Structures are given as structure tokens and as C-alpha cells.
Amino acid sequence: MYAIGVDIGGTKIAAGVVDEEGKILAKTRVATKADDPASIDASIAEVCKQLSADFEIGAIGLAAAGFCSPDRSSVLFAPNINWRNYPIARNVRELLGTDVPIVVENDANAAGWAEFQYGVAREASNMLTLTIGTGLGGAIVIDNKLVRGGFGVGGEVGHMRVVPNGHVCGCGHDGCWEQYSSGSALVREARAAAITQPERALTLIDAAGGSVKGITGPLVTLAAQD
Numbered sequence: 760m761y762a763i764g765v766d767i768g769g770t771k772i773a774a775g776v777v778d779e780e781g782k783i784l785a786k787t788r789v790a791t792k793a794d795d796p797a798s799i800d801a802s803i804a805e806v807c808k809q810l811s812a813d814f815e816i817g818a819i820g821l822a823a824a825g826f827c828s829p830d831r832s833s834v835l836f837a838p839n840i841n842w843r844n845y846p847i848a849r850n851v852r853e854l855l856g857t858d859v860p861i862v863v864e865n866d867a868n869a870a871g872w873a874e875f876q877y878g879v880a881r882e883a884s885n886m887l888t889l890t891i892g893t894g895l896g897g898a899i900v901i902d903n904k905l906v907r908g909g910f911g912v913g914g915e916v917g918h919m920r921v922v923p924n925g926h927v928c929g930c931g932h933d934g935c936w937e938q939y940s941s942g943s944a945l946v947r948e949a950r951a952a953a954i955t956q957p958e959r960a961l962t963l964i965d966a967a968g969g970s971v972k973g974i975t976g977p978l979v980t981l982a983a984q985d
């Protein structure tokens with residue numbers, strides 16, 4: 760029996776089939792429209808159908824870039840995707856017409872739990888994982904247990920305020936850690952630096968097609984490697 764894991768981010772959905780040892784046997788990915796939750800549901804159902812064709816699936820896990828309900832069925836709120844009290848497990852189950860269990864977990868919790876079970880933290884009993892993507896996610900394991908906290912969002916360290924009166928965040932607060940340490944922050948800082956010091960950013964602006972707006976995270980990484 761196998762499981763499907765689906766990672767739903769602000770820009771893409773990545774999905775795979777895993778065995779009981781966490782080994783990935785097949786994978787696929789599609790782009791997402793962050794402002795259109797219904798199209799995200801449809802894309803999730805589509806990748807699950809694709810991946811179920813060759814494997815007997817016993818469970819589906821949805822890793823969502825948002826605050827998840829403690830019963831692990833819905834996303835309460837997402838800073839970077841238009842989810843508000845969104846019953847994503849039920850929607851995907853209806854689209855698939857399946858009675859296979861579908862569980863929703865915060866994406867950083869899912870990544871952290873994978874590291875704890877099979878990865879770099881498998882010898883540890885206490886662990887903090889940080890996931891750096893569009894935003895900044897966190898997962899905390901204490902005494903071999905994933906810490907969800909009272910409202911299911913105990914590991915959301917990316918929304919701790921680290922800079923009073925700092926940049927406004929998608930969560931509605933300002934100065935969140937995510938606004939200073941994430942892929943989005945990297946691009947924002949690089950664009951601002953390229954505007955104020957264009958003579959130092961010639962290569963980067965060139966690689967971005969001559970426009971500061973064309974600067975992306977991967978281009979900044981390439982420039983740093985150069």
C-alpha cells in the first residue's frame with residue numbers, strides 16, 4: 760500500500776507516491792494560481808488521479824502553505840494563497856470521488872516530520888525545521904512529538920515579529936521574520952538594491968532582460984554564484 764503526498768505552494772503543486780519507508784516512487788508537478796482556490800482543488804485532484812493510475816493508494820496527504828485546522832481537514836488562513844476557512848480535504852475528496860483518507864497538514868510541519876522520520880533529524884528527539892520558499896515555514900518537534908500548539912499554528916515561526924514597524928506581511932501583521940528571510944524577501948531586496956545601485960547590478964539586470972522587474976530568485980542565486 761502506498762501514499763500520495765501533495766505539496767501545495769504559492770506558485771506550484773508538487774506531488775509524489777511514497778512507500779512506507781518514505782521512498783519516492785513517482786512524482787509530478789504543475790503550476791498553481793494562488794488567487795484561485797477552486798483551480799488549485801482541480802489541479803490537486805488531477806495529479807492524484809495521475810499518480811493513482813499505477814499504484815494502490817491507501818492515503819493522501821496535502822501539505823498546504825497555510826495555517827491548518829487542528830482536525831487537519833481545512834486551511835484556516837494562508838498568507839500567500841486565497842484560502843479562508845477552506846475545506847480543502849472535502850473538496851478534493853468530492854472531486855476524486857474516493858473514500859481514501861485525506862489529511863491536511865501545514866507544509867512546513869509535513870517537511871519537518873519527514874526530516875524527523877527519514878531525514879537529517881532521524882536520530883534526534885528535538886528538532887526545528889525552517890522551510891524557505893515563497894514564505895518562511897517552521898516545524899518544531901519536542902520529545903518526539905510534533906508541536907501544533909493550541910490552535911494548530913505553533914510552528915509558524917515565520918510570522919513572529921522580528922522588526923517592529925517593519926515590512927507589511929501577507930498575514931496582516933508587520934515585521935514578520937518571513938518578510939526578511941524568504942524567496943520573496945530575497946527578490947524584493949535585490950530589486951530595491953538594483954534600483955538604488957544600478958552600476959553594481961549590471962549583470963543581474965542584464966540577466967533579467969534589462970528590467971529590474973524581471974529579477975527573480977534563481978537569477979539572484981546565479982549572480983551570487985558568479
Ligand SMILES: [Zn+2]
Pocket residue numbers: 838917918919928929930931932935937
Ligand atoms: Zn506574517
